[in-house]
Amino acid sequence: MSSAxxxxxxxTRDLLPQDLVLVRHLERVAQKVASAASYREVRTPMFEETRLFQRSLGETSDVVSKEMFSVPKRGTEGAELNLADGYTFRPENTASIARAYVQGGFAASAPLQKWxxxxxxxxxxxxxxxRERQFSQFGVExxxxxSPxxxxxxxxxxxxxxxxxxxxxxxQVRVNSMGDPEDRAIWSExxxxxxxDQFAGESTERCPDCVVRFERNVFRLLDCKVPRCVERNEGAPDLFSVMGDDAKRHHQEFGQALRAIGFEPxxxxxxxRGLDYYSRTVFEVHYPPLGARSALCGGGRYDGLVEEMGGRPTPGVGFSIGFTPTELALKELxxxxxxxxxDLEDGLMPQVYAIGIGEEDRLELFRLVTELRQAGIRCELDHxxxxxxxxxxxxxxxxxxxxxxxGAEEREAKQIVLKDLAAKEERKVGQDEVLTLLHQGLGE
RNA sequence: GUGGAUGUAGCUCAGUUGGUUAGAGCAUCGGUUUGUGGUACCGAAGGUCGCGGGUUCGAGCCCCGUUAUCCACCCCA
Incomplete structure (x- = not known):
C-alpha cells in the first residue's frame, strides 16, 4: 500500500464553499439569460458511446484523436481493450444534445426546440x-x-x-462562414x-503539423500560427469565392441581424472551428482587453448534424462558453x-447564533434551534x-x-435572551415569541 | 505530445558561501478567574524540508533520477 x-x-479541482459563490452566480446568470430568450434546460448523460463523438466531431479533430476520456465496455474478457467500442466522457455537449433531440423524436417533425x-x-x-480536464460549460442549441x-x-x-x-x-463578435458541404468540397479541391506544390517532394517549408493537416484536413492549414506558414497561406483560395448564393446570403443576413441588435460583426x-459538424455560420465572442486569452465563446451552425445522428435533416445552431476562461477573465477585470x-455570500452565514450557558441548557437550546431552522432561519449553535x-x-x-x-434562569421562565450583535442591545423575550421577533428583525 | 520553472507546517512564504534541537505571518486549539463578542496579551499543537539515490565528516541547501504542480507551445472553452 502506498502512503502517498x-x-x-x-x-480537476475541488469547488469548496467559497468557490461555489462564483460558480453558482455564473449558473444563475446563464439560466436567466437563456430563459429570457425561451431556451429551456436539458441535461444529457456525462458519457456517451464513443462512436457518437467520433461520428459527430470527426475522427481527425483534435478532440477525438487525442483528447478523449474513454473507457472500454465490460465483458470483452481477455480481449484487448477496444476503446472505440466503449464509452467516452463527453468532451462537449452538442453531439449529445443532437442525439437526444433525435432520440426524443423531435427530428420526425423538426419543430423549433431551443435548449x-x-x-x-x-x-x-x-x-x-x-484549461482543465474537467470543466463546466454553458451552451445553447x-x-x-x-433563419439567420x-x-x-x-x-x-x-x-x-x-x-x-x-x-x-x-x-466583440467575430464571424465567418464555413459554407455548405458542397462549397467545402469544392474549396477543399x-x-x-x-x-x-508546397507539400510535393521530400522537403517542405511548412511546419510538421501542416504536413499532417494537408493530408487529413486541408482547411486547418489556414489556422496555422507559425510565421513561415502564415506567409505561405497568402493568396490561398477563399471559401467565399466558391460559396453558393444561399450560404452567402445567409451570412449577409446574419450580419444584418447582428447589426440590428447593436453589434457590428x-x-x-x-x-x-476544430470540429467537423459546423456549416455556414461560425463565430467567436472576444473581449480584446484580455489579450491572448480574449476568446470567451465559440459556436456556429451545424445543419448536417441531426441528419448525421440519424434524424431527418434539421438545421441547428448553438454556442458554448467555458466557465474556466470566463472566471479567469472576470478575475482580471x-x-x-x-x-x-x-446574497450568495450571505447564504454561507448563519443569521442567528444560539448560545447555551451550561451543559444542562444544550438539549433545550438544540430543540429551539431546530424549530427556528424548520421555520427557514439559518441558525447555528456550538457542538x-x-x-x-x-x-x-x-x-x-x-x-x-x-x-x-x-441559561438556567431563562429556561425556567420559558424565556430567552435575544441580542442584536451589531447594536449590542439585548432583551429577554418569551420563547414563544422569538420566531416572530427574529422574522421582524431579519426583515422577512 | 514538446519545452521551461517550481515543490520547506492546513495556507502564504523566510531559511545567509552545505555546519548543532528548521523559522515567521495567517488559520486552528487553549488561557487572560468560569453568563457576553470579532481587538489586545500569553501559551499550545502542527514539518521524515515531494519521493528515491549520490557527493560529503556533515545536505532543506550541491548532483542524478522520479513524481506532482504551475507556465508556455499544440489545440481549444
Whole structure:
C-alpha cells in the first residue's frame, strides 16, 4: 500500500464553499439569460458511446484523436481493450444534445426546440492556465429553422451572458462562414491544388503539423500560427469565392441581424472551428482587453448534424462558453461586483447564533434551534461544549446578526435572551415569541 | 505530445558561501478567574524540508533520477 497522500486527479479541482459563490452566480446568470430568450434546460448523460463523438466531431479533430476520456465496455474478457467500442466522457455537449433531440423524436417533425445546458465536460489534455480536464460549460442549441436571425439570437444570448456579468461594450463578435458541404468540397479541391506544390517532394517549408493537416484536413492549414506558414497561406483560395448564393446570403443576413441588435460583426476568415459538424455560420465572442486569452465563446451552425445522428435533416445552431476562461477573465477585470454576489455570500452565514450557558441548557437550546431552522432561519449553535465567552466569540465570527442566550434562569421562565450583535442591545423575550421577533428583525 | 520553472507546517512564504534541537505571518486549539463578542496579551499543537539515490565528516541547501504542480507551445472553452 502506498502512503502517498490522496489528491484530486490531474486537471480537476475541488469547488469548496467559497468557490461555489462564483460558480453558482455564473449558473444563475446563464439560466436567466437563456430563459429570457425561451431556451429551456436539458441535461444529457456525462458519457456517451464513443462512436457518437467520433461520428459527430470527426475522427481527425483534435478532440477525438487525442483528447478523449474513454473507457472500454465490460465483458470483452481477455480481449484487448477496444476503446472505440466503449464509452467516452463527453468532451462537449452538442453531439449529445443532437442525439437526444433525435432520440426524443423531435427530428420526425423538426419543430423549433431551443435548449440550454450547464455542466461538466471532460478532455484528456495537459492542464494549464484556463484549461482543465474537467470543466463546466454553458451552451445553447436551437434546432429547426435555418433563419439567420436565429443565429443572431444565439449570439445575442452569449452577449447577454457576458453583459450581465459586467463586461462592457468592448465585447466583440467575430464571424465567418464555413459554407455548405458542397462549397467545402469544392474549396477543399481548390486548396489542395493551391498547396500541392508546397507539400510535393521530400522537403517542405511548412511546419510538421501542416504536413499532417494537408493530408487529413486541408482547411486547418489556414489556422496555422507559425510565421513561415502564415506567409505561405497568402493568396490561398477563399471559401467565399466558391460559396453558393444561399450560404452567402445567409451570412449577409446574419450580419444584418447582428447589426440590428447593436453589434457590428468583425469578419475573421481564420475562424474555422476544430470540429467537423459546423456549416455556414461560425463565430467567436472576444473581449480584446484580455489579450491572448480574449476568446470567451465559440459556436456556429451545424445543419448536417441531426441528419448525421440519424434524424431527418434539421438545421441547428448553438454556442458554448467555458466557465474556466470566463472566471479567469472576470478575475482580471475585477468582476463581478460584490453586490451581485452578496446574497450568495450571505447564504454561507448563519443569521442567528444560539448560545447555551451550561451543559444542562444544550438539549433545550438544540430543540429551539431546530424549530427556528424548520421555520427557514439559518441558525447555528456550538457542538463542542465551549464556554459562554467562547460561544460569543464564535457568534461574532460567524457573521450572525442575532445571538440567542439560554441559561438556567431563562429556561425556567420559558424565556430567552435575544441580542442584536451589531447594536449590542439585548432583551429577554418569551420563547414563544422569538420566531416572530427574529422574522421582524431579519426583515422577512 | 514538446519545452521551461517550481515543490520547506492546513495556507502564504523566510531559511545567509552545505555546519548543532528548521523559522515567521495567517488559520486552528487553549488561557487572560468560569453568563457576553470579532481587538489586545500569553501559551499550545502542527514539518521524515515531494519521493528515491549520490557527493560529503556533515545536505532543506550541491548532483542524478522520479513524481506532482504551475507556465508556455499544440489545440481549444
Amino acid at each position: 497522500p490522496f489528491r484530486n486527479a490531474r486537471g 440550454f445546458y450547464v455542466g461538466p465536460m471532460f478532455r484528456y489534455e495537459r492542464p494549464q492556465k484556463g 436551437a434546432f429547426g429553422p435555418q 436571425t436565429l443565429d443572431a439570437e444565439v449570439v445575442g444570448v452569449a452577449l447577454q451572458f457576458f453583459h450581465a456579468l459586467g463586461f462592457d461594450d468592448q465585447l 481548390e486548396l489542395r491544388k493551391f498547396f500541392a 468583425v469578419e475573421d476568415r481564420s475562424i474555422v 475585477g468582476l463581478p461586483h460584490a453586490a451581485d454576489l452578496q 463542542r461544549g465551549k464556554s459562554p465567552k467562547a460561544q460569543f466569540q464564535e457568534a461574532a465570527k460567524s457573521g450572525a446578526r442575532f445571538a440567542l442566550v439560554l
